[in-house]
Amino acid sequence: MSQMNIANVDLNLLKVFEALHDEASASRAALRLGVTQSAVSAALRRLRELYGDQLFVRTGRGLAPTLRANQLKPVVSDALNKCRQSLAMVDPNQGHYEGRSVAIGLSDDFEIAIGRRLMQLMQTRAPKLRLIFRQSHSQIVAEALLERSIDLAITSGGFADRLLSRRVLGEGGYLCLADPASLRAGQNQLTLEEFVARQQILVSSGGFIGIVDEGLATLGMTRQVCASTTHFAALPYLLKGTQALATIPAHAAEAIAALTGLSLLPCPLPMPRYPIELGWRTSALIDPAVIKVREAIAELF
Known part of the structure; x- marks a missing residue:
């Protein structure tokens, strides 16, 4: 050596x-x-x-x-990012973002809901900065942040480590998606009986049981899951032309429905709400690129 x-x-x-x-x-x-x-x-x-x-x-x-x-x-x-930051200190209004990237850990429901709008915001606030969306979830975000494979993360929890900071962005709920051709004319809601009678698609990172199954179990009911997938983005292709429905986080359901023409329905099963949080390494607080993206995400929620 x-x-x-x-x-x-x-x-x-x-x-x-x-x-x-x-x-x-x-x-x-x-x-x-x-x-x-x-x-x-x-x-x-x-x-x-x-x-x-x-x-x-x-x-x-x-x-x-x-x-x-x-x-x-x-x-x-x-080390390279600190060199890039030093240029911004000399000319803070210029914004030296060429060659910079900020990696955001999130599941694709959040990517679907805010990804495009975040890109548009950053094009004006930090030109030439590259956003990297990386699939993540609450069980692995802390390790990914500490290992520096991501700079920010959007999940429902997972930021308990003392070296991490977090901010609550809001609360999430659930909505159902279905092909409008599978509904009666003018139908904009389902009874609980209609809900469980339909075949359903589960979005899960690996499990066979979802939050809907847990809620139905408290009522002594079950549903029939015809397929499961790991990604929300696949749902339009799986739902179109079928009688199936999917119950997913409202922010993703609204974005998917707006883009694909799928019908949006309230979930007839009482569903718990959950916190949506943004997390980051506390030491990253001085990085202007990370700060800009963090502020933009907070605005979008």
Whole structure:
């Protein structure tokens, strides 16, 4: 391993490292950085000498980071982001967001509900900033935030760690979606009996039982689930042309109905409301890019 002396290190190598880790490909890293692939390969050789590690190994799907590369990634990205922040300190009104990204952990119901509007807001407030939407949920957001694979997260809880901060954005409820062709003319609600008589689609990250099943069980009732899916975005394709219905968070149901023409119906089963929270690493509070996205999300709710 070469002697670690920052005076002898070309800090542009860190940009190559970040691009290789994000893109898992020398050719895509080269495109991202606006350099040749041979320049990226040469930089990777120097990075390997510098850190005394392979850093990235070739697999059938591109370049996979080693354990050391994964350990280095949050430190390198933090260092580069602090350099980018320093430019904003010199000219705070200019907004130096080129090359910056903010990763948001969320399930796709939130992505469907606010993703497009958040993109539009950030185009005016932080031009050239890239938003990265990453699938997440309350059981894994804390670890993802602490490991720096995401910068912000929108979930119903999961931010108990002392190194994390959170803000309650609001409360969520549930609505039903169905193909209007499966309803009677002018029908805008279902009785509980009609509700349980219909085949239903469950959106779940892996379980066979959903919150609807729990609510029905308290009434001594059950429903028939004909299919389950892990993503809300699949629902229009699964519901159209069928008699099935889906009961999902209201914010996603409203966005899907507006875009697809599916019918929106109140849920005849009493459903609990739940908190919608925004979480972040407390240490990220000084990052202007994260702050701008955080404020924009709060506005959208």
